[in-house]
Amino acid sequence: MNDPDLWQLIHHLRRRALEDIPPDLPAPQREAHLFAAVLSAVPLGVEPDETLAGDLGRGYLSRSEREALEAAIAGYEPAPCSPVPAEPTPAECMARWFDCRAGYTTAHTCLCYEEVIRDGLAAKIVEVGEALKTADGPAVHTLRAMLIALEAVGHWAGRYAGPAREQARGETDRARRDNLLRIAEACERVPMQPARSFHEALQALWLTHVAIGISELSDSSLSLGRADQYLYPLYCADLRRGVPQEQLRGHLRDLWLKLNRFGDPACAVNLGGADGRGGDLYSPLSAMMIDLSLELRLPSPLLAVRVHEHTPPEVFSRYADPDLLSMGQPTFYGEEPCVQAMVCRGLSEPEARRVVMNSCMGLVIPGEEISDMWGGVVNLLLPLELALGGGRPLHHKLPIQTAVRPVETFGDFAQFREQFAAYLQSLITYCVGQNAASTRWMAEHRPNPLLSALTKDCIARGLDRAAGGARYHCVIIEGFGWANAADSLTAIERLVFREQRCGLGDLAQVLRDDFADAEDLHRELLRMPKYGNGHPEADAMARWVTDAFAAAVSAHSADGRYYLPSYHTLTQHVAAGMKTGASADGRRAGEPLGKNAGTMPGRATQGLTGLLLSASAIDQQALSGGQALDISIDPGLVAEQEGRDKFRALLGAYYARGGLQVQVNGVGADDLRAAIADPAAHRDLTVRIAGYSARFITLPAPIQEELVTRLEAGM
Secondary structure, three states: OOOOOHHHHHHHHHHHHHOOOOOOOOHHHHHHHHHHHHHHHOOEEOOOOOOOOOEEOHHHOOHHHHHHHHHHHHOOOOOOOOOOOOOOOHHHHHHHHHOOEEOOOOOOOEOOHHHHHHHOHHHHHHHHHHHHOOOOOHHHHHHHHHHHHHHHHHHHHHHOHHHHHHHHHOOOOHHHHHHHHHHHHHHOOOOOOOOOOHHHHHHHHHHHHHHHHHHHOOOOOOEOEOHHHHOHHHHHHHHHOOOOHHHHHHHHHHHHHHHOOOOOOOOEEEEEOEOOOOOEOOOHHHHHHHHHHHHHOOOOOEEEEEEOOOOOHHHHHHHOOHHHHOOOOOEEEEHHHHHHHHHHHOOOHHHHOOOEEOHHHOEEOOOOEEEEEEEEEEEOHHHHHHHHOOOOOOOOOOOOOOOOOOHHHOOOHHHHHHHHHHHHHHHHHHHHHHHHHHHHHHHHHOOOHHHHHOOOOHHHHOOOHHHOOOOEEEEEEEEEOHHHHHHHHHHHHHHHHHOOOOOHHHHHHHHHOOOOOOHHHHHHHHHOOOOOOOOHHHHHHHHHHHHHHHHHHHOOOEOOEEEEEEOOOOOHHHHHHHHOOOOOOOOOOOOOOOOOOOOOOOOOOOHHHHHHHHHOOOOHHHOOOOOEEEEEOOHHHHOOHHHHHHHHHHHHHHHHOOOOEEEEEOOOHHHHHHHHHOHHHHOOOEEEOOOOEEEHHHOOHHHHHHHHHHHHOOO
16 A cells, blocks of 8 residues: 555655754765665554565554644745746757756666665665775765664665554464564564575565665666576475575565555566576576566566567467567567667667666666666757758757758758758757756755665766766756658758759748648658668668767767667657757658657658568667667567567567667557547556556547557557
8 A cells, every 4th residue: 555645645745854954964874874864753554464564654653643644745835936037048948949858867677686685775875984984084974874764764765664464463363463573573683684485585675675765766767687696596495405496486576565665567588598608597487577467567667578589489479479469568679689788878888788777768887887768859850940941940049059051052961961960969968068057056956865875886986976976977968859850851852852843942832831732742751762661762761860869879978877879758749849940851740750760650661570670770780879760569479489489570670770678568449449438348448658658548638649550650
């Protein structure tokens, strides 16, 4: 039982605790004390029919306590805000008009849970204590804050033992009493001490997982990494000790239930993969995780399956189970291309093989990095508008300065395309600067002592993770509308420069007018070669755009901070399209942009083969922020082994050509239309959105309609 308004409660507890903290306390220690205060005051309880503790919220208060708390929260009056400026800031204008924005984003975190389970947080306390012996200056404040935060987790875990033992004393059912006592014993030990059993490992994992979310003030996209690997030794040890498999399954089932009560549906759990010598790592625990997902049919966790050349056919058949596909599960990752993407990022091969597939399609090294998943967003149709408009957008006024170059000065297409690249570089530089400023503010004013203590090198450096403490600080810059921009450039090269059937100025005016009185030109633009069909000309342009984008982003990497390019959009390509005027690929104003590594609905007319050929024609390994391609497939096509073998061969060819990830929807457009017409009868219908799955009827209407349109177009 978790409070649906948990974050409102946590912020209230932080505000209340802040009243008792000296105003001159250094920021790291202030944040550590606030974190500890929340953990010591948040209402918690134990569900007697579950085997893991870790629930919290107002539901565990008495009625009078709950009413008093709700009155206090309702009576909170925020401090007066500073006067709202008469005009929006340049950053607000860039985001509002052009969907070009940047800032530090929390969450998207994947700890090294293996280390927590193996060593316990007490080992981190010892490590911090040793570092304090030689620390000086600000590092002392940071390290002391880490101690406060780590110890707070131990006290909080111990709090669960109280209600568990209290319930056990009044319990007449022996099995329930034994379960409650097992919970109490586990919470008195983990996550501070090493886990001794599969149950204690899951309990340590869950409590640490929730504590990290509270420390980040966000439960978004917190992933568990290679859980089927680091949990497997204790799973096997329990079986050898005679613990019934069904009991172990019950523990894991309760973890799955809790993942759907705390956090969003983007919690990724990796399954299988290669061992570095060609062997497959799929295990009975991997199989159990799939079975539970099929049984419970819940959006979370997101199963991230790692496919490689030697994945056994019977294992791939489990991954391609039609029932799984009908739930928007799993995500298919190519093991080897993902490893090579990490090498492209700058890691050595052994380091790269520690990669895990994170939520929202990210690639991370667990417990060693910040993954600033939305560090920046650039709409690639904006630099194209600037090139067409002589340095000015076709709509609105650009609030930042860029070079001005009249369209009359372009002697050939190469000059026009290079000017597009120059404007793209300027916009990326703007986003990088905005992100850096936001990151500095976070490090100075809202450090995270707990997460820093659990991120590699922060203790040794005596620095918060956002202040340069993390071994790897990765900032992902997302490119929206890139396929639209590539198709637009293809059309401009043909119609304007090669065939000279239209001038740049005339085309710009047609786009400003959203093709009014220019239907012939609109049809001509739609007939131009399009990315998504395996067309050499369109795919070559898509690769050029990708290379230009990747080079402009990665050029900013320095001093342990990696700027990583990605075409990750989630559902935001719909909202971004609403802000964007017509484009030279034939897209009308307000229509959605292309999604992820794919294209717009209706553009890919050559089936899955054409789409996969195009998507693998770009250098995805340069997109080491992680990159997905969305496809739809009729579950009936993989109902028999022959169909699964063909699907495996299709994915194998894609990964051999460098593709990173494929996300599959196994539901039909008719099913979604029926759900729109009768939501009550389709409450459990689950679809793959992007880096997560969700109940279809909970999605906003524009997202529903866009997804239906994609499925109708075979995407």
